[in-house]
Structure formats: structure tokens, C-alpha cells
Amino acid sequence: MATKMNIAELDLVDVGTPGAQRVVVLDEPGKLSMRHALIPEPGHGEIRIKIRYVGICGSDLESYRGARSPEFLSTPSRLGHEVSGVIEKIGPGVCGLQVGQHVSCRYVWGAFAECIVCKPFNVHVVPEHFRDEDISPIAVLPGIIHAAE
Numbered sequence: 345m346a347t348k349m350n351i352a353e354l355d356l357v358d359v360g361t362p363g364a365q366r367v368v369v370l371d372e373p374g375k376l377s378m379r380h381a382l383i384p385e386p387g388h389g390e391i392r393i394k395i396r397y398v399g400i401c402g403s404d405l406e407s408y409r410g411a412r413s414p415e416f417l418s419t420p421s422r423l424g425h426e427v428s429g430v431i432e433k434i435g436p437g438v439c440g441l442q443v444g445q446h447v448s449c450r451y452v453w454g455a456f457a458e459c460i461v462c463k464p465f466n467v468h469v470v471p472e473h474f475r476d477e478d479i480s481p482i483a484v485l486p487g488i489i490h491a492a493e
Contacts, residue, residue: 350462352422352454355382368456369420373410381422384461386435391464393447397476398455399426401484422454428479429460431467438464445469450483 357364357380364380371377386392404423406412427449431441447467452460470479 349425350452350460350466352452352457352460353381353384354420354422355384356380357382365458367422367454367458368424370407370417370423371420373419374408376408381457383459386433386438386461388435389437389463390435390461391431391438391441391467392433392435392459392461393427393429393449393467394432394459395427395429395455395457397428397480398424399477399480400424401426422456424456425449425451425453426480426484427452427455427460428476432459440464441467441469446472446474446479448479448482 354369359380361380363383365383367379367381369377369379384392403412403425407417407423429447429449431443431445431447434441434443441464447469449455449460449462449466450468451466452462454460468482470482
């Protein structure tokens with residue numbers, strides 16, 4: 345089932361707020377800041393991923409440089425979408441996944457954070473022994489292979 349890009353909510357809060365996590369925010373082109381946002385709770389049909397590693401994609405660089413159109417990204421916003429993580433919490437209505445499974449995420453945006461919430465569609469379960477830096481680009485690998493062929 346196809347889906348659109350899952351974009352993380354900002355939900356910015358003050359430092360020291362209970363239930364908060366660190367996130368990187370693109371305040372405007374060329375300006376990043378470390379902020380705090382609420383740790384999202386998975387709703388029905390969603391899972392929470394504890395981020396372990398995030399690659400930097402060309403689209404992150406384009407956004408940082410201001411080369412992305414406002415239709416794609418407005419500021420302030422969170423960047424990051426080549427994700428390696430572990431399923432930390434499962435919302436109601438999710439079947440076939442378990443807490444502790446290692447995953448690569450696709451079609452998520454805002455992963456320069458400690459946690460994100462997404463749908464099961466957005467993850468690929470990977471073997472535990474895979475290195476995090478090898479897991480994060482898995483979601484973009486099919487496109488790379490297709491372009492090479």
C-alpha cells in the first residue's frame with residue numbers, strides 16, 4: 345500500500361520538560377538549532393522507533409541550502425530520513441512487529457531526533473547483527489540500483 349512521506353510534528357517544548365527529546369530543527373536555510381520536542385506516542389496503527397543512526401541525504405543538504413521549494417518543506421522543520429533504529433513501542437492495531445526489532449525506515453522526515461513515530465509500512469525489519477550505518481541507506485538502495493541498471 346503506497347503512502348505519502350510521514351513528516352514529524354515539531355511539538356517544541358522548553359528544556360527540561362518531562363517526556364521531551366532532543367531534535368535538530370532547520371530554523372531557516374543555513375541555520376540549524378538543537379531544540380527539544382515531545383516524545384511522540386504511537387497512535388492506532390503506528391509504532392515508535394528509537395533512532396540509532398541517521399544518514400545525511402542530498403535532500404537534507406538541499407533543504408539546508410534553501411534549494412527545496414516551500415511545497416516540499418517549510419521552516420521551521422525537522423530534517424533526516426535515512427534511518428536505522430529499534431522498535432521501542434507499538435500502538436494498538438499493529439500486528440507482525442515486535443518491540444526490540446531492528447529496522448530501516450523509509451518515507452519518514454524529521455528523524456534528526458531521538459524517536460519518531462511512523463506506520464509499519466515505513467519500516468523494514470533487518471537482522472540484529474547489521475551495523476546501524478549500513479542499515480540507514482537500505483530504504484534508498486532500490487532507487488540507486490534502478491538508476492545504476
